[in-house]
Structure formats: C-alpha cells, structure tokens
Amino acid sequence: MNAVEFHSVTKKRKDFTIENLNMTIPSGYVTGFIGPNGSGKTSTIQMMMDILQIDDGDIQLFGTSHKNHTIKQKIGFVYDDLYMYEEFTIVKMKKFIAPLYESWNEELFQKHFTRFELPLKKKINKFSKGMKMKTSLLFALSHEPEFIVMDEPTAGLDPIFRRELLDLLQELMVRENQTIFLSTHITTDLDRIADYIIFIYKGKIALQKSMEEINQNFHIIKGNKDLIDADTKGIFSGIQMNHVGFTGLFEGDLSIFEDYENELVIEKATLEDIMYYMTRKEN
Numbered sequence: 001m002n003a004v005e006f007h008s009v010t011k012k013r014k015d016f017t018i019e020n021l022n023m024t025i026p027s028g029y030v031t032g033f034i035g036p037n038g039s040g041k042t043s044t045i046q047m048m049m050d051i052l053q054i055d056d057g058d059i060q061l062f063g064t065s066h067k068n069h070t071i072k073q074k075i076g077f078v079y080d081d082l083y084m085y086e087e088f089t090i091v092k093m094k095k096f097i098a099p100l101y102e103s104w105n106e107e108l109f110q111k112h113f114t115r116f117e118l119p120l121k122k123k124i125n126k127f128s129k130g131m132k133m134k135t136s137l138l139f140a141l142s143h144e145p146e147f148i149v150m151d152e153p154t155a156g157l158d159p160i161f162r163r164e165l166l167d168l169l170q171e172l173m174v175r176e177n178q179t180i181f182l183s184t185h186i187t188t189d190l191d192r193i194a195d196y197i198i199f200i201y202k203g204k205i206a207l208q209k210s211m212e213e214i215n216q217n218f219h220i221i222k223g224n225k226d227l228i229d230a231d232t233k234g235i236f237s238g239i240q241m242n243h244v245g246f247t248g249l250f251e252g253d254l255s256i257f258e259d260y261e262n263e264l265v266i267e268k269a270t271l272e273d274i275m276y277y278m279t280r281k282e283n
C-alpha cells in the first residue's frame with residue numbers, strides 16, 4: 001500500500017516546470033527525497049500538502065484525493081517556516097493547534113517538549129532556525145501522525161540534535177504504520193535511516209529505488225583514461241575525466257568489467273556520488 005501517489009503531476013512556475021511527475025511513497029518506510037538546490041523538492045512537498053495548487057494530474061494520499069482535508073489529521077508536516085505563528089509563543093501555539101487534532105497526545109507533547117529544550121514563553125519570531133525546526137517537529141509528533149513529512153528537517157540543526165533527530169526517527173519507525181518522507185541535502189543522513197530514495201533533478205524524477213537496490217547496483221569505477229572511448233563512455237550514468245584517468249558512475253551488473261579487474265578500482269557508490277554524477281551527465 002502506498003501512503004502517497006503522484007500521477008502525471010504538472011506545475012508551471014515562472015522559470016521552472018515540474019512536468020508529468022510520477023512518484024510513490026510506500027507506507028511503513030522512510031523515503032528520502034534528494035536533489036540539488038532548486039530541483040523542486042519544496043514545490044513537490046507543497047503540492048502534496050495542497051499548499052501549492054497543481055496544474056494537472058492527480059495526487060492521492062492514503063487512497064483519497066490530497067484535497068480531502070480530513071486526511072491532514074494523519075499527517076505531521078515539519079518545516080522551518082512557521083510564519084503563521086511568528087507572533088505566538090509555544091503556549092499560545094498549542095492552544096491554537098491542539099484542538100485541531102483528534103489524536104492530540106498531551107503526554108507526548110510534554111515528553112518531546114522537555115527533550116527538545118525549547119522556551120515556553122519566548123515569541124517564535126525570536127527563535128533561531130533550529131529552534132523553529134524543533135518547534136515544528138514538536139507539534140507534528142504530538143498528534144501521533146501516521147505519516148510524517150519533513151522539508152529539510154536537519155537544516156539549521158546542530159550536529160548533536162541532528163543525530164538525536166535521526167535516532168528519534170528510527171525510534172518512530174519501530175511504531176507500527178509509521179511512514180516518513182524527508183527531503184534533505186545531507187545525503188549521509190539518509191544512509192542511516194532511509195529505506196527508499198527518490199531523486200529529483202530539474203523538476204523530473206531521476207531515480208526512484210530502494211536503498212537495497214541502490215547499494216547493490218550502483219558503483220564508482222575508476223581507471224585509466226585510455227579505456228574510455230565514445231562506446232565505453234555510454235555505459236556510465238555520469239563520468240568525470242582528468243588528464244590521466246576517469247571516474248564514472250555505473251548502474252548494473254559488474255560482470256561486464258570481469259576482463260579488466262586488474263585495471264579498475266571498483267567501489268560502492270554513495271548517494272552523494274549518485275547525485276553528483278547523474279547531474280554531471282548533461283555537462
């Protein structure tokens with residue numbers, strides 16, 4: 001079962017288009033959403049949350065239209081732009097938000113509030129970026145959502161809380177039915193927690209696979225530049241040449257390199273390698 005399905009979604013912005021976007025977020029797993037700056041991650045999340053209108057296509061959340069407002073009860077949305085509540089303190093924000101959720105859990109709120117060490121009576125517009133992210137996370141978690149959507153949750157967090165957040169997400173995964181979707185630039189965060197990866201580039205899905213498939217099928221191949229000609233270049237998803245050698249991203253069965261074992265260095269590709277080489281392809 002999928003928590004989210006995008007079917008041929010199109011959105012035209014001034015200088016940017018998301019065209020015919022198809023993607024699925026499976027229930028019960030952590031899906032990492034990666035892509036370089038300006039590739040459409042925030043726009044995609046805003047469309048999913050119905051903050052940004054789609055021009056064409058269809059988005060399904062838990063099998064119903066994303067426009068169905070009752071479905072929002074099941075979703076915890078985490079982002080650092082709390083402009084709606086800038087003038088509020090956490091106490092005031094709770095008075096406003098808690099009654100909106102049938103599943104509000106005050107005990108959980110108090111537990112996370114203590115853990116996150118946030119000021120109760122300071123205005124949110126006086127918070128740092130990281131404190132705003134923690135506040136958003138605090139409110140999102142306190143209504144026990146089935147689905148947590150996070151736009152760059154680790155941005156602005158210090159390394160200690162970043163690690164704690166990742167541990168917290170892992171703890172949440174132990175709970176039944178928990179689905180997490182998070183966008184990030186910090187691909188190493190995903191190595192630890194993601195089950196699936198969706199990679200968006202220039203408004204198009206460049207890759208959508210499980211971490212298991214990625215770990216098995218993507219490798220970095222290094223060798224002498226003499227091995228590269230117009231034909232061999234084509235087997236790589238992206239390649240970088242220098243005056244002596246090449247480094248390329250290869251997707252597939254390594255047996256094609258069997259005869260070159262002594263001439264090549266073959267390593268597992270990281271998510272960062274995949275992002276880097278796949279976006280180099282067109283250069």
Ligand SMILES: Nc1ncnc2c1ncn2[C@@H]1O[C@H](COP(=O)(O)OP(=O)(O)OP(=O)(O)O)[C@@H](O)[C@H]1O
Pocket residue numbers: 013014015016035036037038039040041042043044
């Ligand atoms: N309000 C807006 N009006 C018009 N265009 C916008 C608006 N917000 C974003 N865009 C454009 O949409 C494109 C995608 O931006 P988006 O914020 O979705 O990317 P992103 O992948 O989240 O980027 P980043 O990693 O830098 O946060 C960019 O070209 C951006 O300039």
